[in-house]
Amino acid sequence: MIRCSSRRRGYGDRRRHESARPQRGGLLIPPGRLRASWRLRVDLGVTPPAGNPGRGIAHRRVASAEQGGTVPVRQGSRPLVPRRAQPARFDQRGTPVKRRTLVALGVTGAAVAVLTTPAAAQTSDPSAAVQAVLDNVWVLVAGALVFFMQAGFALLESGLTRSKNVTNIMAKNLADMSVGVLAFLAVGYALAFGSGNAWWGTEGFFLSGSALFEFGSSGVGNLSTATFFFFQVVFAATAVTIASGAMAERARFKAYLLFSLVMSAFIYPLVVHWTWGGGLIADISIGGAVYSDFAGSTVVHSTGGWAALMGAMFLGPRLGKYGPGGAPRPIPGHSMPMTILGVFILWLGWFGFNAGSELAADGVVMGVALNTAGAAAASTLAAGAVVWLKTGKPDVAMAGNGTLAGLVGITAGCATMNVLGSLVTGAVAGVLVVYSVFFIERKGVDDPVGAVSVHGVCGVWGTLAIGLFARYDDAFLGRDNAGLFYGGGGWQLLVQLIFVLIVLGWTVVTTGILFAVLRRFGALRVSAAEEARGLDLAEHGAGAYPSDPMPRDERAYERP
Template sequence: MTFPKNILKLAGATAVLAGAFAVPALAQDAEPAVNSEIAYIFNTFSFLVHGALVMWMAAGFAMLEGGLVRTKNTAMQMLKNISLYAVAGIMYYLIGYNLMYVGVDGGYIGSFSFLYDPNAMPDLDTGYSKMSDWFFQMVFVATAASIVSGTLAERIKIWPFMIFCVILTSFIYPIQGAWQWGGGWLSEAGFSDFAGSTLVHSVGGWAALVGAIILGARKGKFGADGRVNPMPGANLPLATLGTFILWLGWFGFNGGSQLALGSADDAMAISNIYVNTNLAAAGGVVAAMLLTQIMYGKVDLTMALNGALAGLVAITAEPLMPTPLLAIIIGAVGGVLAVITVPLLDKLKIDDVVGAIPVHLVCGIWGTIAVPLSNPDTSFGSQLLGIVSIGVFVTVCSTIVWLVLKFTMGIRCSEEDEEMGLDKAELGLEAYPEFGHGSKSM
């Protein structure tokens, strides 16, 4: 008969369920320790995975820049991007992290101690692996350096650029970062920058702007009569791929800046950050498309790509608090600002090859100013204080470094090398050897 068997199965299932519910009751004393360990694991996991996404942005910058320069300079941009990432990691380990985070205590600068030692500070149940935090912070430094790379493309020599990256990643970036994220004086003053519209993107933008002014424009970019001569990029599909990679990596950039995944509240916050980040980028694309259609009678793909990045930079200062609708608006304003700033730079005869200054500097400022629109704990005054103080610091330091490099080893390649292309002149190779062998028409 099947009836007794069913009764036995039901009794067995009941016993299993009773045991399952009984175990937590018997282990209530151990529950806090278990939960603490689980939070530690998830927090560390968040740092590592989101950090890996941000590292993937290095590939995005490389592809974007490789698509927006001419073929004769493509390999140089690839070299600059992989080498600046390597330099950023080494310098941030040697000195940068300590300057930014160790012993700031409301002041202006951290420790000048050499080499980051995770055991140097007492472990007071931080809730995450210290080296996972170091990794997450390091990939942000490389992003700031990548911004400079694109602006100064096609006419800067490799070694002066690398020396500037060494100083940017070991001193300039960490010192201003200590003012806010390291618990320094700007943090005490109420300045807020969730994931780095100012601390990362505007820093790279200021350094790039100063470098572009001191370096000068590419030969032939601006005519004697003030005419702007377009120098279109060689591979727009590659630039589009780079933009999508950056868009994906930005979820790590903003989502990881929640700095925790050990609770349901953290998981919900990261989800909201992802949505707002995505919608801000979408708003930037649509706004850039509409504005270029109105201004030029045609939609400009490169402006649409920069519109996406502009929206991403703009939402980075506060991706958690806005409603999704406000995130779209913040991103759309960023897209408009990027489109407007490009011709303004041309009028000022500032040559920005990839449009990094409009995207990262201008939209970084806008995103930082917009924080009080959704975050009641901030004020426009404190936000402006952070924008101006960091802008002045980075501009002065960058000016000194660029000028020293210019008057010692020189920063610009010769006219002959620029005409030939930096791939052959500086690297002795070509990214596309079958396409005309460095023809002057490229």
């Protein structure tokens, strides 16, 4: 038997290695290759499959790599086989093949396969082809992170509402993504990014007229149309789902489906066309300054926030929210763990939301991620401190909303501010969200999750903050403009204000008309009895936490 101490990992001393001699028919182990860590195989007496000795199953005898010998074992014992002496790990020359070498070969092969595809073969420059692949892969990964934010919204909203309405919350978030993808594919993407006029796009419905999978076919850097569409459709779903929490616990599911459809196909895409699509707002220039919203503090979040405001106003408050004198009453949610878990998922997804908006894999991505993390951290602490001083308690839910407020606030300027500017922007957002939540509640608007304050109010602040803190050297994709505190004067702040007001007016008018029509026909809000029962049972016939439906009497389970 070959015996070796297992007191430490790594190579043993040479004297111990040289003293180890193979028994008759044993495995020849080169000196210096013996390790003090061993792989044990269970002695079951099972013969390994031909051509694959010693891999996948335990067996009694292990074939030698070069000699065809075996390691003798005692009956009922386990053979000690050095890790590097396993036949499956040797090539034809008896040289050990390292796992990391195999992984490297696999990755290299995959990269070669990608680079030899027709899309990558459009350019003769290998470095350009590699960059095109990296850009598309990064944006797809970022889009997947944004997609995962839907889970964060679902958990956050469910935790802040009562248990009898959780199924309804989950159903609305599922509907937002499902309806949003189809509506944006059919109509929304063409209205947002299709060529046309300054008001809306007129080409590209159902993604027609474009080579979907060719690099650069989207007209945005190296991105294919498929990649760019995927990233934009998850943004559209995010804008829609913001309103879900503000309308929680009293909106009819059918009415919400209609809102989700109109928002995904019409209201949000036109805002995108006016801005990122190069339309109405993008054409505004005052004193050489033009609008800036890198990842959508206003384009995405304020649009969703103002829609949430109109939904909450037309629905009215939940039963029991306000007393006879109009004083607000707290209606606590049912699960703080779900709420905070949702906040963490959203924070994670925001790195894809902001950093992915660079639409390329380059050095800007790292700075964007840093600013995003810093603003969220500063906002969390600021909101927690303010609510602690205001109420005497460190309200965890309000601190979580502070996290989201900072993320919304930095979304517009994450690529044009330095670290100090992002920290200040986040801290102000944290203070602002606390006072905004209390103010809106006192005005009779019942927003169970604070969506209006987080996304609407803090989205406006983040957009205006660009006019204050944007750096002069690289602000606005190379344009020679900057914020007020960095030598840019006040023109940028004025343009940002005009931008905010246009989006506010458009969203309030369109969603207001939609909700007014639904309320006029009695299709917007459930009845008082249904609301008291809970929307899980009233609308979906299934509760989130059903009790045991089986009889309590054990004799009822006995067969007759």
